[in-house]
Amino acid sequence: MRKKEATILIVDDDDDILFSARISLKKYFSKIITENNPQHINSHLTKNTIDVVLLDMNYRIGFEDGKEGLYWLKNIKEISPETTILLMTAFGSVNLAVNAIKKGATDFILKPWATEKLYTSVSAGVELSRSKRKNTQLKTIQEQQDKEFHQKTEHIIGNSTAMQSAMKLVKKVAPTDANVLILGENGTGKYVFAKEIHLQSNRKNYPFIHVDLGSLNENLFESELFGYVKGAFTDAHKDTLGRFELAKGGTIFLDEIGNLPLHLQSKLLTVIQNRKITRLGEGKETEIDARIICATNAPIHKMVEEETFRQDLLFRINTIELNLPPLRERTNDIKLLATHFLKKLTHKYRKKITNFTSDALNAMEKYHWPGNIREIEHIVERAVIITDNDAIEVADLHFSAKKIEVNLTNNLNLEEIEKTLIQQAIQKHQGNISKAAKDLGITRAALYRRLEKHQL
Numbered sequence: 001m002r003k004k005e006a007t008i009l010i011v012d013d014d015d016d017i018l019f020s021a022r023i024s025l026k027k028y029f030s031k032i033i034t035e036n037n038p039q040h041i042n043s044h045l046t047k048n049t050i051d052v053v054l055l056d057m058n059y060r061i062g063f064e065d066g067k068e069g070l071y072w073l074k075n076i077k078e079i080s081p082e083t084t085i086l087l088m089t090a091f092g093s094v095n096l097a098v099n100a101i102k103k104g105a106t107d108f109i110l111k112p113w114a115t116e117k118l119y120t121s122v123s124a125g126v127e128l129s130r131s132k133r134k135n136t137q138l139k140t141i142q143e144q145q146d147k148e149f150h151q152k153t154e155h156i157i158g159n160s161t162a163m164q165s166a167m168k169l170v171k172k173v174a175p176t177d178a179n180v181l182i183l184g185e186n187g188t189g190k191y192v193f194a195k196e197i198h199l200q201s202n203r204k205n206y207p208f209i210h211v212d213l214g215s216l217n218e219n220l221f222e223s224e225l226f227g228y229v230k231g232a233f234t235d236a237h238k239d240t241l242g243r244f245e246l247a248k249g250g251t252i253f254l255d256e257i258g259n260l261p262l263h264l265q266s267k268l269l270t271v272i273q274n275r276k277i278t279r280l281g282e283g284k285e286t287e288i289d290a291r292i293i294c295a296t297n298a299p300i301h302k303m304v305e306e307e308t309f310r311q312d313l314l315f316r317i318n319t320i321e322l323n324l325p326p327l328r329e330r331t332n333d334i335k336l337l338a339t340h341f342l343k344k345l346t347h348k349y350r351k352k353i354t355n356f357t358s359d360a361l362n363a364m365e366k367y368h369w370p371g372n373i374r375e376i377e378h379i380v381e382r383a384v385i386i387t388d389n390d391a392i393e394v395a396d397l398h399f400s401a402k403k404i405e406v407n408l409t410n411n412l413n414l415e416e417i418e419k420t421l422i423q424q425a426i427q428k429h430q431g432n433i434s435k436a437a438k439d440l441g442i443t444r445a446a447l448y449r450r451l452e453k454h455q456l
């Protein structure tokens with residue numbers, strides 16, 4: 001029989017009892033710790049993830065009312081609420097058992113025990129502590145993501161035709177389980193829309209789990225997405241659920257999918273096709289019950305043509321495609337968004353700013369917003385903080401990127417046009433020389449030569 005990966009702590013002042021419990025349990029569980037001094041319990045709890053504590057009720061001769069046991073029971077519950085506590089005593093009484101269970105013990109074992117009964121109780125205790133841990137892990141992640149979401153937005157703002165049709169599409173797709181791919185530049189609201197689809201779906205009472213695929217390297221990819229069992233690798237100190245399992249019943253949002261290297265794309269494809277995952281270090285497969293929403297700011301269709309993104313994976317994830325246009329293509333929304341953020345941020349910073357001047361609004365409508373909605377929020381935030389006026393003026397708006405336009409009617413100087421185009425390409429790709437060179441249709445070396453020539 002394979003030993004169960006679990007840590008059991010046995011606390012009793014009688015060394016014979018400790019010895020006999022260790023012998024009974026060590027063939028079933030991977031780690032048994034015995035302790036004859038209850039004062040050392042806390043140190044064991046902080047050094048190990050203990051699944052079950054077998055706790056004696058009485059420690060000092062002449063004190064056999066179980067009070068010490070109850071004291072330590074309370075102490076363990078406080079330090080490690082997910083640990084299952086099984087009380088043992090040779091002086092078992094129904095009253096004491098009831099009292100201990102009321103205070104959080106799971107079961108009561110009378111000494112001397114039958115090995116089988118001991119094994120059954122400890123084994124059930126291990127399962128119980130695992131499921132408690134799983135719930136705590138899930139709750140923590142969910143609370144953190146909900147907090148992030150509330151910090152991010154209250155609701156979706158936008159009157160433009162593009163936003164209205166995006167919202168209509170969300171309404172239609174949300175109740176289905178169809179996979180959705182959200183495309184859009186940085187800061188266009190891909191996360192906000194993914195969450196909105198979840199909130200309008202029948203899965204809304206279950207978790208919404210966000211995964212930034214762009215930040216996962218090869219090793220983390222499997223452990224984060226599929227989870228692992230204790231001992232699967234050096235740092236695997238306890239069983240940990242992967243994001244797919246955490247999203248059970250709900251939605252998993254795979255962000256930045258365009259950044260996934262080809263070999264990891266294949267792994268993801270297998271999982272999406274089979275709808276099963278295998279935790280690292282575990283033999284058996286687990287079914288996935290999560291709706292999949294993906295997003296990227298990468299030109300995914302072009303990447304398929306260039307064979308840097310698998311076409312079969314794209315077909316799996318883009319049953320429905322939602323395109324979020326950049327802010328510069330829906331200028332109608334600029335004023336609305338700016339006013340929305342102004343209201344939110346004046347409240348946050350307790351300032352009395354009522355509006356934007358018409359020049360400030362015009363400047364915002366003319367600006368090309370490379371960072372989209374996130375940028376508008378940052379610019380308004382900065383303006384709210386620095387201004388001393390009642391209305392935000394152009395001077396308070398700190399636009400980070402200047403739009404460079406090639407004006408062919410006024411300027412037919414080839415050198416100047418080349419310089420401007422290079423500046424534009426570099427700006428578009430936020431300083432990424434390889435991407436800028438590719439866009440301009442020249443090699444990196446050729447671009448560097450031109451940068452030198454134009455002293456850029």
Ligand SMILES: Nc1ncnc2c1ncn2[C@@H]1O[C@H](COP(=O)(O)OP(=O)(O)OP(=O)(O)O)[C@@H](O)[C@H]1O
Pocket residue numbers: 151152153154155156157158184185186187188189190191192193297373374377
């Ligand atoms: N329609 C909207 N109404 C109000 N706020 C929005 C809207 N869309 C986005 N935002 C806000 O803009 C910011 C950026 O949105 P979000 O994180 O969803 O963008 P993204 O496309 O996922 O960005 P990235 O690609 O950089 O991850 C957030 O603070 C979000 O709350």
